[in-house]
Amino acid sequence: MSTSDFATLEKIRRRVGRPFRFEMDRERCVALDLTSGEHIWSGLIRHHSQNDKDEILALVCQLDGLKKLNLRRNHLGRLPEAFADLTKLEELNLGSNTLGIIPPQLRGLKRLKYLHLGNNYITTVPEFVSELQGLEYFTLHKNIRIKSVENLAGLRQLKHLNLHYLNLHRLPQFIYEFRSLVTLTLWNVREIKDEIAYLTNLEFFSDCGCPGLRTLPDSLLTLRKLRMIRLFQNNLESLPKNFGDLENLEELSLYQNQLVRLPDSFAKLRKLRKLNLAWNRFRSVPACLAQCAALEWLAVFENPLKHGEVVAVPSQTKVLKVWPFTTLAQEEGVK
Amino acid sequence: MKIAILYGSSHGKTSKVVAETVQHLNMPVDVFDVRLIGSSSELVDYDLFIFFSPTYGDEELQSDMEEFLLRCELSLAGKHFAICELGSYYGYEDFSFGAMRILRKHLLQWNGCELCEPLSLDSFPRTNREHLLNWVDYLKGQINEHFRFCNA
Structure with a gap:
């Protein structure tokens, strides 16, 4: 009912107390965003009482035509039972909401393509997550208590998977079968197996924060679509000799490792x-950077x-030899 | 001139960084864990406030510091502040983490004047001690220069 959605939005507006973004398709509300870049805390109801949050969420659940819902950084703590009614949701952001579990209300949201559950206190990935088989983007990052992601095994359509700062240590074998992956973000995974070569669509790859990671498999070099690699805060002592085979590489962070030289093949990284x-x-x-x-x-x-030392690099290269205190001065000038 | 250091620390790393700062600063300072500050009246006598806070989660403030900003509005007209945020550097041009941006917005709103460039300190998993001490030297120089000038 059209008037009903407008009336519900008006009730939400009164309770939120700040303007927020929404989108209508004819008379149905199809997108709602309870965050704002103009609000310093970002989450518009972050500091509301739990009672107010519950009331606002109950109203949100009446907008059953919603396809996109952004509740990021609101410290919601919990979702109402009626959240399960939002069956048309395709994009859901529940990042930074102090959630202790993946809410069971998500079980029936079979149209979800995008799900952000990062920065919560989630401890386990329940079985029903494997039923959300339309997911293309899934981030669980910064849920350090999660030790296993075995229940992601069914999500073969995933294109983007973020497992940064989980307590995994090893990558489950089934992830090497996720052939659609474009982005794979890991943390503290000690061994990258040769099967990484199966992920032929990978463009963005990260594995950071792993003191046990000292070398990389040569098979990584077969992933010619790779555009960005982040391998910071490991203990890499060398890179594979043919690293320069990654000819589409645009960005590479090797910050905080144990490297003393780069392979000569680096000269082939023309992009x-x-x-x-x-x-x-x-x-x-390294001279090859020239x-x-x-x-x-x-x-x-x-x-x-x-x-x-004279640094031989292309003339346009900005070289940082000294760590800046911050980037603030570059962004806006220190007052 | 009276200096207060205010910090929020969840797991003890920030309090260690504060202790190291106090030692290297080698000036009389009073140190406050913001969790234990009852009201802003405890801070009215100070001329310079140095804030230390880690960034958590999604570019968010440490919880005690967030609660402090919501609970204690400071009157900073004619007073100065400096900020050190702690966090984990992600590897490219953006050296900031998020806590500083939130702190700074509040302190400027409360009419404080920023004494010097803030510090974004890579503190996870390893703390860049040398970077911290360089900033403390810089901070010390700014304090000496500014307050000597004020007292002249």
Whole structure:
């Protein structure tokens, strides 16, 4: 009912106390966003009482034509039973909501393509998650108590999977079968198996925060679509000899490893725009970088570089030899 | 000139960074865990406030510091502040984490004047101690310069 959605939105507006974004399709509300970049806390009801939050959510659940719902950074704590009525949802953001579980109300939301559950206190991934087989984007990052993601095994359509800062240590074998993955974000995974080569659509790959990660498999170099790799805060001592085979690579962060040199094949990375070699063990800036013609940004701070060395890099490259205190001055100027 | 250091710490890392700062600053300062501050009246005598807060979650403030900002509005007209945020650096051009942005907005709203460039300190999993000490030296220089000038 058209008037009903407008009336419900008006009730929500009164309780939220701030303007928020929504979208109508004819007279149905199809998108609602209870966050705002203009509000310093972002979540518009973050500091409302639990009672107010419950009331607002109960009203939101009446908007049963919703396809997109953003509740990020609102510290909601819980969802009402009626949340299960939002069966048309395709995108749902529940990041930073102090949720202790993946709410069972999500079980029937079979149209979900995008689900953000990052930055919560979730401890387990329940079985029903494997039934959400339309999911293409799923982030569970920063739920450090999660030790197993075995129940993601059914999500073979996933294109983007973020498992940053979970307590996994090893990557379940089935993830190597997720052939549609474009983005895979890991943390503290000690072993990247040769089967990584199956992920031929991968463009963005991260595995950070793993002291046990000292080498990379050569099979990684077969992933020619890779555009961005983040391998910071590991203990990498060397890179594969043919690393330069990743000819589509645009961004690479190797910050805080144990590297002393780069393989000569790096010179083949003609699309590389950003490279972070900071906090490693380089005594000089690798000469091969002079041939990385697209290099725009290079960080080498916190390395035992020889004082006064001339850095041979393309003329447009901005080289950071000293760690800035912050980027604030660049963004807006310090008052 | 009286200096207060205010910090929020969930697991003890920030309080260690504060202790190291106090030692290196080598000036008389009073240190407050914001969790234990009853009201803003406890802070009226100070001229300079140095805030330390980690960033948690999704570019969010440490919970005690968030609660402090909501609970205690400071009157900072004619007073100065400096900020050190702690967090985990993600590897490219953005060296900030989020806590500083929220703190700074409040302190400016309360009419405070920022003494010097803030610090975004990579503190997880390893704390960049050298970076911290460089900033503390810089902060010390700014304090000496500004307050010597004020007292002249």
